[in-house]
Amino acid sequence: MSRTTSGGRTGVLVAAALWGTVGPAQVLAASAADPGALGVLRLLVGGVALLAFGGGLAAWRAVGRRDVVRWVQVAAAATGVYQVAFMHAVAHLGAALGTTIALGVAPVATGLCARRWTGERLGRRWALGTAAAVAGCAALLAPGGARVDVVGVAAGLLSGACYGVYTVAAKRFLDAGVPAVPATAITLVAAGAALSPLVALHPQHVLDPRSIALVAWIGLAATAGAYAAFVFGLRRTSAAEAGTLSLAEPLLAAVLGVAVLHEHLTTAATVGGAVLLCALVLTSLPGSALRGAPDRRTAASGVREHVDVVGALVDAPDAER
Secondary structure, X not given: OOHHHXXXXXXXXXXXXXXXOHHHHHHHHOOOOOHHHHHHHHHHHHHHHHHOOXXXXXXXXXXXXXXXXXXXXXXXHHHHHHHHHHHHHHHHHOHHHHHHHHHHOHHHHHHHHHHHHHOOOOOHHHHHHHHHHHHHHHHHOOOOOOOOOHHHHXXXXXXXXXXXXXXXXXXXXXXXXXXXXXXXXXXXXXXXXXXXXXXXXXXOOOOOHHHHHHHHHHHHHHHHHHHHHHHHHHOOOOHHHXXXXXXXXXXXXHHHHHHOOOOOOOHHHHHHHHHHHHHHHHHHOOHHHHHOOOOHHHHHHHHHHHHHHHHHHHHHHHHHO
């Protein structure tokens, strides 16, 4: 497995790990502010933070090229809707369930958009990994007899679909050779500015200490840091594979939900988490390993490397505490 591909997968996993803290942080903060307003502030804080690393004038001119700007606009629209819908999903369903529904549909949406817009081949590894991951997500969100909030589920599905659109749109402008950081910063700031009326309509409690602390974390770490890692990884891997690897996000959200928020996971949800973990490892395996190629040292090193990455994500909650 090449270092480029390995680094790309690691970048996506790091982004997913940071994104996986958003739902638990939202529940833990217990902010009384409107979820949509919080989502907009997250976009603005993260985008402005990335602007500081935007590079020189040539970088900004590259983002404005005709073959690039339309994909930046699509990415901005998708990420704006994603953030607001996701915050509402977590508010209605909780951290683990809201994140799982949102990201459960993401690999399917990403794969289909990649096939439609880039002609990207959806190989056997993507199909197997995505099928296993979606099955794991389905088990994770098994309600166990509890009544599921329809609005929350709809918001989660919408955010997952928008995540797929964003991933492929970002892949398009990255493949066009534009600098990743300024392009990403513009998508975040543009989305936040377009949706800023939500803050004006719902200003209550946005300046409370809990809200400020929440926005600081999800804006700087879970948006600026996460998107920087994601576009780094996305440049070095396929959009479809990135969509499947991003399912590390609901896995970590479920772990944090249990370890930090003391949410209860049913037996079915526990099995779903194990299946999801297997899907992540399957997606991260070198292609030669799936074909049974004789170079076992390459396959073994790839497995060890990605098991180490997944292990680091699972250990992350203990490290934070």
